[in-house]
Every structure is written in structure tokens, then in C-alpha cells.
Amino acid sequence: MSARVEDAVKIYGIAATQVRALDHVSVEFPAGRFTAVMGPSGSGKSTLMHCAAGLDTLTAGSAWIGGRDLSTLNDRQLTLLRRASVGFVFQAFNLVPTLTVLENITLPLDLAGRGGREREADREWIDSLVDVVGLGDRLRHRPSELSGGQQQRVAVARALVARPEVVFADEPTGNLDSRSGAEVLGLLRTASQELGRSVVMVTHDPVAAGHADEVLFLADGRLVDTMSAPTAALVLERMKAFDRPPVGSAAR
């Protein structure tokens, strides 16, 4: 098992302005599975990802990565854990503007000081990643010279480069057209199926969710439904239910 949260509660603000972004959520993201997280805006999807990835702390409950309880780690340990075991693709602004495409991809390795002989061992892996993202001819370019889809692909490669156990992607295709989006989704899918990573993706797009092995539905900070072997049509149908006023039990 790669990542999970148990009875997770996240509360923002205090007293009158309190927002319960996560309300007793328990969920597992096992290795080799591609999970999509869906739900209306403000339902807590990003919050769940951040807390599960160790970028944020829970108010109550616990978050685990590879058997380590994140609440027991200090800032430095969390950082090192993120560097080694977590890949994160943010919705926007994923690349350091001063670094080239290649440097952005290898950033987690460089931060870990893995150069020299270790880098030789990584070389093949980096080359194959570059191949997969299909940016072999743009390696010396700066992020500002890439299209949005290309940037997101670089970000996915960056998220995979340190061979993390879990990859989180927060609306990685949000700003992309369908072709670029499909490229990014293909990459994430490869990561889970062929490389055995646990991949978690937030999306609003039923088509994107259709690529996943499982879809989780969040509403008001609660896990309200899950769907295995989803297709775009099934997901779309399920989502329409959210638009109607809630009736009875939501979970199947």
C-alpha cells in the first residue's frame, strides 16, 4: 500500500468563519492504481491531495505514505519524503522559469544531490521519461517557450523522475485542449500500469476520469461515492446526480 488517509478532518479558519474542508474521510491509494477524484468546486478535492501528499497537515485523523505517519515528521523530514516518495503536479505554475526543461525534470534528483555516478544510473530512466513525454528536442528550452500542454507534460515527467511511490496531480488537464489532455492522461496511466505507481488525479472532466481505474466522489468534504472501471458516460451520469438536490443515501 502506498498512500492513505484515515478519518481525515481538515478545518480552515476559526469559530464563525470555520470551513470543514474534509469531514472524516478515509481512503486508500494502493500501488499500481490510477485514482480520479471528482466533486463540485469547494468539495475538498485539493485539500485531500495536499494533506495526503504532506503539503498540508490534517486537523484530525492521520495521513500515511509508505507506512509512515506524516504527522510524526518535521518539516525537513516531510520535505525529504516529498522529494523521494511523492510526485506532485500542480494545476498551474509547475516549472521553475530559470531552469531548462531538462533541469526542471531532474530537479528532485538534483535537490537530493544525486549527481555523478548515481546520475549515470538514472540516465536511462531520465531518457525513457523524456521519450515518453515526447519533448526530446526541447530539452534546452525554457518553460516560457513551451505550450501549456507541453509544460504539464514536463511537470508529469518531473513528478515521476524520482520514482516516487505516489503521484498526485491536481487538475493536470484543466487548462489543456483535449489532445494535450490526452497526452498527459496517457502518461499518468503509464505510470500506474507499467511502473506500478499509485497515481491520484483531481479532475472535473468525465472523459479524464474515464481513464482512471477508480473514481472517488467528494461533496462537502465527505466521500460520497466510488466507482470502479469508470467510463466517461457513467461518470457523467453520476455527476448529474450531484446537480440535483441530494436524495436519500448517496453511496451505493
Add this chain to the structure above:
Amino acid sequence: MRATLHLGLRGLRAHKRRLLGTFLAVVLGVSFLAGTMVLGDTLKSNFGTLFANAYAGTDAVVRGAGSIKADAGPAGVRAPITASLDQRVAVLPGVAAVAPSVSGAGQLVGADGKPIGGKGPPTTAGNWVTDPALNPYHLVQGRAPSAPGEAVINRGAARSGGLKVGDTTVLRAPDPVRVTIVGIAAFGSADGMGPSTFTGLTLADAQRYLLPRAGEVSTLLVKAAPGTSQEQLVRTIDTVLPAQDEAVTGAQAAQEDTTNVSSGFLSVFTTVLLVFAGIALLVATFTIHNTFAIVVAQRTRENALLRALGAARRQILGATLAEAVAVGLTASLAGLLGGIGVATGLKGLFSAIGMDLPTGGMVVTTSAVLVPVLVGTVVAIASALLPAIRAGRTAPVAAMRETAVEAVGGSRIRTVLGAVAGLAAAALTVLGATRGPSVALTAVGSVLALAAMIVLGPAAASLAVRVLGAPLPRLRGVSGALAARNAARNPRRTAATATALMVGVAVVSLFTVFGASIKQSLDDTVNRSFAGDLAISAPSFGAGGSGLSPRIAPAVAALPQVRNVVALGSGVAAVDGHAVKLDVTDPKALTGTVTLGATQGAVAGLGADGIAVSRAVADRYGWTVGQALPVAYADGSHQSLTLDAVYTDAGVVGDYLVTPQTWAPHRTQDSDTLVAVSLKQGVPLAAGRTAVEQAVAGFGGPTVQDRAQFATSAAAGIDMMLSVVYALLALAVLIALMGIANTLTLAMHERTRELGLLRGVGQTRAQLRSMVRWESVLVAVFGTVGGLGLGAFLGWALVRATDSTRTGSFALPVPQLVVVLAVGMLAGALAAVRPARRAARLEVLRAIAAP
């Protein structure tokens, strides 16, 4: 207008933190300026009060009419007058009292055997004027001197020398006089006339020890009878005076002394301080300009939005300027308060190095208030002008674009222009240094060089950062690589930040090189022209000290170990209309111990009606050997001297040599400045030195040095000057470093999202701090290296340009310059501490979500 002001002030509130650096830069610069002006005014007034008090009871002064003031002297030298004049004056109508006054140099030896004072303020001796109305001092303890060997000393001297009534000590006049202290005097309520020391002897003693001939006094002090004005009194006295004497009112005498000090010592003093205040303000200008440029760039979107909503260009421009005015004005006012502190601090600094200044209340004139406030405000406005214009030009569509923070390189035109200016500057500077030499040419070249450096800044910055930053990735991994990229991402900004430091460091290295070269020159001069084994001198500074006893030379000459002794004394005269310091020496003895370099004519053959001058002087005035030169003395007599010889090396002896016979009739107080000794062949230095030391011990304990020590001590004053200069420049460098810190803080703010991303991807806080630190160090090193290069080059040019005789030396003090570089690096790291800490404290998620 209202909207503009409102926008400006709102901007100010919103960017309080960002403008903190600007505020401090103005405060520091203005503090320095105000402090200097306040100190100057205060000292001027203190000196004015001092001299007014000194002549408080004196209505008229009778003195020698002629006065010759050589460049170095604090006041004009006058010949003594006949003592018996007092009887003629005393009987005049309107004269209530007459007191003869003798004054000269006299340095007391303290209870610890060390001389008191001598590091700037005068050390004086004279007769104790018995008429209390005419004596500015009054006894606070003991009694007036009445017998030979009795003395009254001022309370300040008694304090610093640990002397009290009943003690016996030595007065170096400069021939040592054993005195018993019978009284302690105060000057009004003060311990003395400023920080100067005074020893009062009986009239007979004073005449004997301080004047060369019997029957003379320095001046007569006259008190008017009630109802007689000072002017009336002067007119009456004038009728009985011989032609070579004159009478002036007490008020005029006080005024003359005040003017002497303020146009001489004080004006040099305040000018030097003002120059350093100017440097600090110049550095501040760069810092302020940079801050506003960045703030405006960061506000592009906001300004564009305002433009899109209908704000006029003028309103946006005005809003930025209003911000600058507000910052400039408040900071200047704060700086004014700081100025009082600076004035006190500067006084402390100078007294810490032994240069005491008179005390008294602070004088704050209107101009010392208005000028700094005006300058501070104008500096702030001028610095913000260009950014403000740029803000006004913001196109409304910019609101839709991402803020452009990507590489803004130097434009090609700018680079070409800078390169041309740089080449022209180098050519001018080198030409001024080598041909001519011409200080003016070099100075113009230097200013042009500074301008070229500013224009070339961005191009130089991207190149330098790339070169300097090249080893960083290997040393510091990806954090180092990121640091180098960040420093290079906006070369214009990097250049502007580093320029401030560059200016400061350039001035520091210029002075370092110049000082080292002067020291080297002195050292070389001593090595080249001082053929003796030992040098006897009485170290002093400014108007202090009293020189060496004229009896030292004969006493040392009598030693069996000694082969040759030469004494150098000094006098003043107007040679062909130029007031100059004469060097009085026995030419035959001189050539045995001092080498004068290539000589035209024979210095050894100099006679009583001859003069020898240095090559530099002969060239300057176009004098040739054999020519007759008219010479006038302070006592009114004239003489024609033949130019017998022209010599090259003036380092040890000075520019004008005459024999003691020539000077004797015109001499005032007898003293030598240097006695040079050559030992007999075979006498070991240590033995010879011991013998000489024993022989001179009885003459007030002068300093005996071997050649190396003599060379070093000649340069000691340079080190002291340099330390003062460094202390004054520290402020400019501090302002420059604040500029770096400020730019970094602003850049961190700009890069918030990027920082969050890096942290999210696994950069530890320590790595992030190191990244910020190395960026800062890179900028600082660029500034320091640039400043070092420019300063060393201009230092070389200046040394060469000022060396008209081609006898000076140039020295590049590598260890000192390496220290400057190390300090620059360290300071860069220090400047990054706060920005780095703040950047590291960012929360990952909030940073990434930042707008």
C-alpha cells in the same frame, strides 16, 4: 490631484515594508550630511568663542606687521617686536595697561615621561601675563610664577599629564627646560583653550627659551582706559610704532585667528567630510532608484488596471512621485535627528584617534537643517523619476499579461554606448596618468569611467554573473545553479544593485591603493635618499609638538661612534613672491648623510647668500641655476639669494634649502625637525644607537629610529588617515548592502510561487536559504570585484597623475584588497540573512496559490 495623492499614499501604506530600505538609505545619507554640517558649524562657533575669549580683555595688540603663511602653517609667522616698546605705549593717552606677551611652542612632559598632546591641537608656552584683565587664563590653584624655572600649566594639561602643583617636569621649548609647577590655570570655566595645552613662565624665562634674541617679545597686549574705543586706541598707538610693527584691535585679532582656523583646518576638515557624505548619498541614490524601479515593475498590472479604468498617465506618474516625496521627506526629517547623533559620533571618532576638537554646545544653523532635508528629498524624487515615468507609460493591456520578470538584458545600443564611453574614459585616464601628468585629465577620465560603468552595468552583470556563478553548481549543487540563474535573470536589476556597492568599494580601494603608494613612496624615498643610520625626531601632528632641541645635533656629533650629523630646521620666507617653508641645514653635513639624487650645481657648496631648490619647484617656476631669487622675510627684510643648486630627491629635506647663516637673522623659536646620524665604519648599529639614545635622553626624550623604523613612522600618519577614511566609507558600504537586502526581499516577493513550487518539489529550507544567500553573494562579489578593479585602476592613475616629478612609487596592496573582497563576500551573505529567512518561512501551499 487629490486622486493622485491618495493613490500615492495608499501605495506607500501597501508597500511599507518594501520601502523600508529606501527610507533607511535616505536616513543614513541625510544623517551623515546633516551631521557633517552641524559639526562644521559647531566647531566654527566653538573656535570663534575660543578666540573671542582669548582676547576678551584685550583692546589692542601690537605686533610685527609682516606675516608669511606657508601652506602647511596654521597661522602666519610674524617677527618678534622690541620689548621696550611697552614703555612708549604705556604713556599714551587712553591706555590703561600694557602687558608684554611671549608665545611659542612648548610641549610638556607628563608624569609618565611621555609628552602631553601633540596630535593636532597646539602645544603652547608663553609668559604668564600678570595683569588679570589681559590674561585669558586665571589661576584656580597655586600661584603665578615669580622665579626662574617656575611655571603655571592649564588644568587640561595637568589632568592628561598627571601633574600637580609642586611637581617638577620638563618643558620642551624644544630645548628642555626644567620647570616646577607652581600653579594650575583655567580658561574661563574650561580646562584650557580648547584641547590645546599652555605653560606660563615668567617673562624673563619665556623670552629666554621661546625667542631667539634678548630684548624682544612676541606682542604687546593693551587695555584701553574707560571711554576709549578699540579703534581710537589703535590709532593712538600706531603713531608711536616703527614701520615694521602694527597695532590691531582685540576684536580683529580674534577674528583673524578664527578665520585662520576656519579657512584652513576647518574647511579642509568639513570638505573632506562633505565629500564622504556625498559618496554615501550617491550610493543611496542607486539603492532608492532600484527599489522604486522594482516596485513599479511589480505594480505593472495594478497600474495597467488603473489605466484601463481611466487613470491618466500623469496621475499614475504623480502617484509614484508622491510616494517618493513622502518617503524622501519623512526620511530626511528622521535623518536630521540622526545627524545630531552623527555629529557627536564623528567627534568621538576623531578624539578616539587622538585628534581632539574643542568642546561646546551643538550649533544647528538654518542651512544645516534646510540643506540636508532638501538634498534628501531631491535625491528621493530624482531616484524615483525614471521609474515613475515608466509607470506612467504602462499600457492598459499590460493588465492582461503576466508580470514580466524575465531577463531584461542591456540593450545593444546601451552596451555599445557604454563600451565607447569606457574606452574613452580609460584612454583619458591613462593619458592623464602617463603624459603630462595631468590630474585634471585623469579626473575627467575617472568621472567618465564611473558613468561608463553605470551604462555598461547590465551587460557586465550578465557576463560577470555567468563567469562568477560558473563554479557554483559544482560547489552548491542545484541551489547554487538556481542562485546563479536568479542573479542573471534580470541583469539590469542586478547591475543597479551591485553598482551601489561598486561605487563604495571603488572609493575604498582607491584610497587603499593611494595610501599604500604614498607609503611605498615614503619608504622608497627614505631608502634612496637617507644614507644615515639613525634618525632623531619628535613625532607630532598638526599644530602640536615643538620639534627638537638645536643642542641635540652638536651633542650627538661629539660622540666617538658618530661620523656625521646633520640637523634640519625650518623657517618661512617669500621666495620670488611665493610663501614657502625653508629647510635650514648645513649643506656640507647634509650631503654626508642625505642623498639628493641627480643634482645640478653643488649643494655642498651652498653659501650664506645661496639657495638650493628641488627639481619640481625649479620646473614649476622655471628657475635655473645661477639665477638670483628675491627673498622676503616676516621681519620685513629683503635679500637676494643665488640659486646655487637644483636637486631631485626632496623627500627627506624638502623643497627649499638654505644655510643656518642665511636664516639666523630672521629666526623665531629655535628648533630642528630632524637630526640624521651616520655612524663610523665598524660601529655596530645597536651600540651606536644606545650611545645616541643616551646622549639625547636629556633633551626631552626624542625618538631615535633606525632607517626602517624611520621609514615606517613617516608612513604612520597615512595609516591613521586611512582608518578614518574607512570608518567614513563604512556608511556608504552599509547603504549599498541594505540595497542588496532590499532588492532580494523584493525579488523573493516576486518569486513567491516559484519558491513554493521548489519547496513542494522537495527543496529543504536550508537549501532555499543557501540559494538566496548565494544569489546575494554573487551580486555582492560582482559589485566588489568591479569596485576593486575600478578603484585600483583609478588609484594607479591618480598616483601617477599627481606625481609630477616621477619620483613617487606605485604599490598594489594585494593583502588589503583581498580583505576587501572577502568582506564584500561576507557582507553579501549577511545581506541575505533576512530575505532568506523570510523566504524560507513561506508556507508551500500559500506560496503556490499566491497571485
